[in-house]
Amino acid sequence: MNRREFAQMLGLGVVAGISLPLLNGCGRKSAAAAGDFYNLPRFGNVHFMHMTDAHAQLMPIYYREPSVNIGVHGARNQSPHIVGEAFLQAYGLPADSRIAHALTYLDFNEAAAQYGRVGGFAHLATLVKQVRASRPGSLLLDGGDLWQGSATSLWTKGQDMVDASKALGIDIMTGHWEFTLGADRVMEIIENDLDGHIEFLAHNVKDFDFGDAIFASHTMREMNGVPVAIIGQAFPYTPIANPGHFTPGWTFGIQERELQETINKVRSQGAQVVVLLSHNGADVDIKLASRLSGLDAIMGGHTHDAIPQAIQVKNSAGGQTLVTNAGSNGKFLGVLDFDVQAGKIKQWHYRLLPVFANLLPADPEMTALIDRVRAPYLDKLNTTLATTEGLLYRRGNFNGSFDQLIVDALMETKDAEIAFSPGFRWGTSLLPGDTITVEDLMSQVAITYPQTTVNEFTGERIKFILEDVADNLFNPDPYYQQGGDMVRVGGLDYTINPNADSGNRISGMSLNGNPVEAGKTYKVAGWAPVAEGVEGEPIWDVVGNWLASKKTVPLLEPKQPRIVGLKDNLGLV
Incomplete structure (x- = not known):
């Protein structure tokens, strides 16, 4: 990567509200190194990494962003409903660049040939480890659609992705397409495979007859001395968009009132930062953020929108709630940092990092795991x-x-x-x-x-x-x-x-x-x-x-x- 490309990629940090020095005072030679873009100085004391909608893509891929993403009524010409050159102009991003390729469909064939594949869990693992090393106590959140979308995930009933997500270090997740494996398989994974590794949260999934919660609604963690809460929201329309007979006796829905009650509960228990890990879709998250109080951020998924700048939504208490969405297919990693002092958020930084496979070396341990789970199927694949x-x-x-x-x-x-x-x-x-x-x-x-x-x-x-x-x-x-x-x-x-x-x-x-x-x-x-x-x-x-x-x-x-x-x-x- 040359200096021009490096400067273009650094520009993504600027539009995301980040003021970064020329990374660690790098000189010309080191600034040209591919890894420098991913060397993010620590900010604050509460740190979340976010991925979503990986759709079981363990290997690096090509993925074209949309040329049609229409917003109507209140969403007209608002993020994420902006495409192509208008998208670059809205976020002040340079054309004919790696960033333009990552975030838009423009000149896709030529840019893909030039910049290579994106994603891949081995490359994502390298980035996660780098971010985590600079941010002690950070949590990796997954917004769902993790266990479905590939041949091997189908043939192993999601086991390949369960093993890979544990190795990646995912701490907390919610769900959507996971439920198409069937309720019995989902519960088998949660009880036998995720226990002690990944918390599966979904406040809005209940037993139809008795109203009992199927999953934990939230989790409380302490990060660098700051109490934080993460609440899970599974896809509200799962039994409608997908076969309802896969989750018999379960109800879903947005459940706004119950969500506010959960926010109030964790606040009363001392949470100083409250985050909703959502699979609602960006437009639903934006409306939800405006109607709730006490919620600092919604880290969302489902609609596959790669939004490089956190959307600041005025909430019902007159404050602000941040809404983010981290694309799909393992192509991006979102990083949200809060600086919390005396129990209050003083400042925040957000950045959306594209995962370029040719800029991040493959993690050896993850590579070995992927090779192992794919080996029985390679000839057919x-x-x-x-x-x-x-x-x-x-x-x-x-x-x-x-x-x-x-x-x-x-x-x-x-x-x-x-x-x-x-x-x-x-x-x-x-x-x-x-x-x-x-x-x-x-x-x-x-x-x-x-x-x-x-x-x-x-x-x-x-x-x-x-x-x-x-x-x-x-x-x-x-x-x-x-x-x-x-x-x-x-x-x-x-x-x-x-x-x-x-x-x-x-x-x-x-x-x-x-x-x-x-x-x-x-x-x-x-x-x-x-x-x-x-x-x-x-x-x-x-x-x-x-x-x-x-x-x-x-x-x-x-x-x-x-x-x-x-x-x-x-x-x-």
């Missing part, structure tokens, strides 16, 4: 299915090229007119010319309910499905948003107005140039049914066999709806 001529990615409000690949495979294989694929935000990226392996495919489809389906839907039913998902995404009240993206659609064209009222956002549906008729029936393929007992060929077999038959995937242009009703929206290029 490395099986080549096809080669891609274009960039394959998922993230975005409406569609991604890997999603387009999936719906194309479904329509052709199932002889369907239309295909639906869930608006999942997880899934890695592939560069033009890359081979598509079984491991790459599984990073898009590794779930515990992989069945493919074929249904006969009327045009009226199709519109209802699109309207329902659009309301989850664009409802003006964040508490009614579930944080996913729009269902990916193959074959079907439509128009969407994100600002319209519920039930009136979708119009102009057509198929092959012909209007979709409300009373006419259409053959629709899909996958990931939330209903219990659905049978069907697993999605990885359908898409895997289709890829093997194609050998080469041409450049794919994701089918996007016609978007209307937006003007000067910085979340849309």
Whole structure:
């Protein structure tokens, strides 16, 4: 890394409210060393590291940030709903830089080839150890979606990630996709594997019949003489967004009143710093922060937003609550420091560190663990299915090229007119010319309910499905948003107005140039049914066999709806 790159990366610290000297008085030679960027001088006496939405990605990956992340109503043109050049301008970040590549989709192919892969637990472990060495007593928090998202996590029922997260030194976590392993498996891991290593917190998961807590709501720790409390909030809509039969008898929800009661409780017990470890999604966290008192920070996840500067939200007591979100896929590590004196927070610093695999040496112990857990599966993981001529990615409000690949495979294989694929935000990226392996495919489809389906839907039913998902995404009240993206659609064209009222956002549906008729029936393929007992060929077999038959995937242009009703929206290029 040259001096220009180093200065650009240091600039990320400046916009995050950090005043750093030229790291430890480094001269020209040492300032050019790659590791200097990660040499963060200690600040304060209370320290949190935060990661979220790793989605079981143990290895370094490519991950393209969205070019479409639309904010509506109060969220319009507000972080995190800003993309591309507008994002760089909002945070004062230099274009054509490592930071621009980490945080935006801009020139992704060229920048990825130049700057290399991101994440990987072996590289993340090195960074965690460096930060922890400078911050005695610091806690590493994980915001959930840790045990799901890869082939090996699926095949080992999350055990590979449990072992890796313990080795990484995660102290506290909450959950979402973890629950798709089933309640019995989740409790087995917590009772047999996490005990004494990682605390699993979720104040908002209760027994349906009796209201008893399923998990601990919070934990109290003392850090450098300062009492701190961490409260856990699991994804509120787990039984709706995912199959409810995986967690029978459990209720979720935001539970704002109960959360305030827990905050009051830990304050009465002497907590001088209170942090919510959340899997709500950024917009929900921002609203929640405004309605609570006594909460110093929300370290959030679920929506995969990489926000380089903590959002300062005026809370119900007239003070401020910080809201952060640390991206996904092990690509970032957030570091939040508080300076607490005489029981009060005097100052705080926050920074979001991108994990560049070629700037951080792989930790030997973590490397050995990863090699060991992957060894039994390497031949299958490395099986080549096809080669891609274009960039394959998922993230975005409406569609991604890997999603387009999936719906194309479904329509052709199932002889369907239309295909639906869930608006999942997880899934890695592939560069033009890359081979598509079984491991790459599984990073898009590794779930515990992989069945493919074929249904006969009327045009009226199709519109209802699109309207329902659009309301989850664009409802003006964040508490009614579930944080996913729009269902990916193959074959079907439509128009969407994100600002319209519920039930009136979708119009102009057509198929092959012909209007979709409300009373006419259409053959629709899909996958990931939330209903219990659905049978069907697993999605990885359908898409895997289709890829093997194609050998080469041409450049794919994701089918996007016609978007209307937006003007000067910085979340849309």
